[in-house]
Amino acid sequence: MSGDTQRDEGVGTPPGPAAPRPLMSRRRLLSLGAVGAAVAGGAYAVSPGHGLPSLPRLPGLNEPTPAELRIDPQPVDYPELQGRRRIGPAAYVYEVSGRAATYYVTEPFGRRLDRWLALHRRHIGQAPDELRSFGAWVRGSSTSWHSSGEAIDIARLRADGRDLTSLRYDQWRDAPATELRRRLALYWRTAAGLHHEFADVLTYLFDAAHGNHIHVDIGRFGPEQPRLIRRSNAQVQAVQAMCRHVWGRTDVEITGDFDDVTRDATTRILEQAGGPGELADSREAWQAFMVATMQRG
Numbered sequence: 001m002s003g004d005t006q007r008d009e010g011v012g013t014p015p016g017p018a019a020p021r022p023l024m025s026r027r028r029l030l031s032l033g034a035v036g037a038a039v040a041g042g043a044y045a046v047s048p049g050h051g052l053p054s055l056p057r058l059p060g061l062n063e064p065t066p067a068e069l070r071i072d073p074q075p076v077d078y079p080e081l082q083g084r085r086r087i088g089p090a091a092y093v094y095e096v097s098g099r100a101a102t103y104y105v106t107e108p109f110g111r112r113l114d115r116w117l118a119l120h121r122r123h124i125g126q127a128p129d130e131l132r133s134f135g136a137w138v139r140g141s142s143t144s145w146h147s148s149g150e151a152i153d154i155a156r157l158r159a160d161g162r163d164l165t166s167l168r169y170d171q172w173r174d175a176p177a178t179e180l181r182r183r184l185a186l187y188w189r190t191a192a193g194l195h196h197e198f199a200d201v202l203t204y205l206f207d208a209a210h211g212n213h214i215h216v217d218i219g220r221f222g223p224e225q226p227r228l229i230r231r232s233n234a235q236v237q238a239v240q241a242m243c244r245h246v247w248g249r250t251d252v253e254i255t256g257d258f259d260d261v262t263r264d265a266t267t268r269i270l271e272q273a274g275g276p277g278e279l280a281d282s283r284e285a286w287q288a289f290m291v292a293t294m295q296r297g
Contacts (some may be wrong), residue, residue, distance in 0.1 A: 031067045044137075044249075068220050068229070075140050075147035078104040088117035090131040095155045095213075104137035109218065109227040113152065116197040120157075123294035124189055126164045134213050145200075150226065151217035157190070165190050166195035169204040170211040182200040190214075191238055195286075199226045205237045227283040230258045239266060239279065242293045269293075 081104040085092055094101040105113070123129055134153040138146045145151035157165040165186050166172060172183050187203075191214060194201045199220035204211045220229075228235055235255035240262055243249040248267045258280070266279040266289060275288030 063111065069276070071219075071222070073142055073145045073148040073219065075142055076149060077139070078137055078149075080149070081105055081137060082107045082110055084110050087131050088114045088121075090117060090128045090157070093130050093132045093158075095132040095134050098132075103133065103152070105152065107152045108223070109152075111195055112218065116193055119196060119294070120190065120193045123193065123291060124165075125297075126157060126159070128156040128159050128164055132156040145217035145219045150219065151215060154194075155213045155214040155217050167214045168212050173204075173211075180244070182275065184241075188238070188242045188245045189294050189296065192242055194292040195226060195235070195238060196290035196294075197226070199224075200234065201238065202234055203238060203241075205241060206234050225283050225287065227286045228258075228280050230280060236262070239289070242289075243269070246293050246296050 031252050083102045083104055085100065085102050087110075091100050093099065097150065117128070117131070132155045134155055136146065136152040137149045138144065141147045155167055156163055166183065167187060167190065172180070175183060180266045185204045191201060191203055194214060194216050198216035198218055200215070200217045202210045202215040202240070206215075220226075228239070230236065236258045237254050239258075240252050240254045240256075243252040243262065244254065247265070247269055252262055252265050262280065269275075269292060270277070270279065270285060270289055273288060273292035275285055275292065276282065277285050279285050279289055
């Protein structure tokens with residue numbers, strides 16, 4: 001699982017003058033080439049005509065899934081990236097300062113963010129005009145996808161000056177039981193949309209450092225859409241949390257182990273949603289589960 005190992009203080013404004021542009025790395029060639037041709041993938045229930053950005057479909061959706069990428073992040077300086085001030089129609093705001101800012105990502109990663117927010121609007125029904133973040137690009141760490149412009153930390157979605165969804169678990173984890181249930185359900189419905197689009201999604205279950213945001217990147221699969229990797233604690237824990245907090249399957253324990261109880265619960269949810277097969281069978285089943293979870297109001 002790709003890490004989120006570097007803090008993001010001051011990401012909204014690049015420090016100092018621009019450094020000379022580095023040579024194009026293998027990672028950058030992959031991102032700018034392959035992702036441009038296939039960033040969206042075949043998505044369950046999100047084909048063009050449903051109000052989402054029209055993006056190409058990956059060939060062979062039901063064919064055996066490709067192996068994971070084994071490519072380390074390739075740090076770049078911000079002039080190599082696209083400076084953006086919005087995600088979809090929502091203004092980007094740096095959570096620390098509360099001010100609108102510019103963030104820096106690869107162009108394909110920016111398009112993936114736009115697509116995620118369109119997915120959120122369609123299936124959760126929220127239309128944020130502001131997205132608050134702890135940052136995207138940071139300088140120089142070869143252990144973090146932030147340094148390659150292919151990661152972001154999302155804190156809150158807001159509209160008309162109020163929160164629609166808070167991913168700040170640190171601020172509401174001690175809320176009264178009824179309020180906590182409501183916030184957890186919305187948190188994990190929002191996380192489902194992120195898991196639909198991004199390979200690595202790190203929540204408060206991953207570690208304490210992610211208690212105030214959800215980190216996403218595409219390091220594990222690059223241009224490919226995500227699928228379930230049974231050994232991924234982050235993915236399996238998230239699925240188990242969705243079963244408990246969204247679907248009311250309190251028999252599912254959050255262990256990170258894709259056990260028989262978890263398999264049974266997710267299979268029944270997919271059957272209820274009219275999705276294909278079992279969760280671990282295909283990328284399409286993974287997407288179907290995430291769409292159904294988003295829609296579970």
